[in-house]
Amino acid sequence: MGKDRSVALITGAGSGIGRATALKLAEDGCAVALLGRTKDELDKVAGEISSNGGETLVLVADIADHASMQAAVEMLLTWKNRLDIVVANAGVNGVWAPIDALQPDEWDRTMAINLRGTYLTLHLTVPHLRRNGGGSIIVVSSINGTRTFTTAGATAYSATKAGQLAMVQQLAVELGQDRIRINAVCPGAIDTEIDDNTSTRDLDRLDIVQPPQRQQIPLTGGTPGTAQEVAAVIGFLASDAARHITGTPVWIDGAQSLIR
Numbered sequence: 001m002g003k004d005r006s007v008a009l010i011t012g013a014g015s016g017i018g019r020a021t022a023l024k025l026a027e028d029g030c031a032v033a034l035l036g037r038t039k040d041e042l043d044k045v046a047g048e049i050s051s052n053g054g055e056t057l058v059l060v061a062d063i064a065d066h067a068s069m070q071a072a073v074e075m076l077l078t079w080k081n082r083l084d085i086v087v088a089n090a091g092v093n094g095v096w097a098p099i100d101a102l103q104p105d106e107w108d109r110t111m112a113i114n115l116r117g118t119y120l121t122l123h124l125t126v127p128h129l130r131r132n133g134g135g136s137i138i139v140v141s142s143i144n145g146t147r148t149f150t151t152a153g154a155t156a157y158s159a160t161k162a163g164q165l166a167m168v169q170q171l172a173v174e175l176g177q178d179r180i181r182i183n184a185v186c187p188g189a190i191d192t193e194i195d196d197n198t199s200t201r202d203l204d205r206l207d208i209v210q211p212p213q214r215q216q217i218p219l220t221g222g223t224p225g226t227a228q229e230v231a232a233v234i235g236f237l238a239s240d241a242a243r244h245i246t247g248t249p250v251w252i253d254g255a256q257s258l259i260r
Contacts, residue, residue, distance in 0.1 A: 005031045005055065007080045008238065009073075011063055011121055012090030014041030017140060017190065017234075020227035021087050024235045026054035030085065033076045035059040063090040063117035073124045083128040085238045088121045089140040091160070095199045096153035107156045114160035118167065126180065134179025136238045140230075141165050141184045143257035146249060148188075150260045161186075165249055172247025181246040183237045188253025189217060189224040219254030 008025045012018040013034035026032045026049040034042045034056060042058045049056040057079045061072035094110035095102060118139060129135035144151050145158030146165050168184040175182060216222050230252050236242055251257055
């Protein structure tokens with residue numbers, strides 16, 4: 001990574017895939033800025049990184065609020081005055097319900113966090129990647145909305161994940177001239193806490209047949225993947241080993257999305 005450490009910003013860094021990615025990039029030698037809404041969670045991750053000799057900065061911000069995100073990016077630049085890697089990971093499952101039961105405010109909240117939040121992250125960081133001569137962006141999307149459309153009631157969530165992949169592919173062309181690469185990871189079932197922010201309603205009305213549990217993930221006999229497995233792919237996409245890869249979705253799902 002040269003004389004100076006690469007600097008990485010990770011949103012949603014307090015738990016799950018964000019936490020695992022922060023630990024992975026710190027292990028790879030990056031100085032890591034941890035962004036999220038829950039300071040206690042971020043502080044714990046920062047403590048883990050610091051105890052292993054890593055450099056870290058905690059940024060408490062609302063991913064969907066422009067002023068909050070702008071202040072966080074300004075703090076990051078005061079800290080290191082450079083940015084090399086951006087991992088747009090923050091997101092929610094939101095409410096899963098039939099389209100006629102899904103309320104406008106529920107739709108708007110999922111859009112605000114997952115799509116507006118991704119937009120703001122890129123809107124505010126791309127100029128600094130460009131100033132630094134390039135960099136790598138990884139957006140955490142999902143199999144939902146990109147290769148799978150059988151998750152009952154997940155219309156809003158799937159729409160945001162499809163939108164994220166469209167953003168990645170559009171921006172791969174736009175940002176290539178600036179030596180900025182952008183890719184997406186699309187996890188399937190992963191053993192994280194994201195289900196804690198999922199609310200479901202009236203799903204018994206939606207008759208979508210799923211394979212038996214043991215067959216849902218062919219590679220593992222139904223066992224979900226881990227956040228560390230996703231982080232390993234993010235680490236690769238952030239590294240020089242992936243220097244000719246951009247605009248590419250990587251499905252991390254043990255073939256789950258191929259049978260659903």
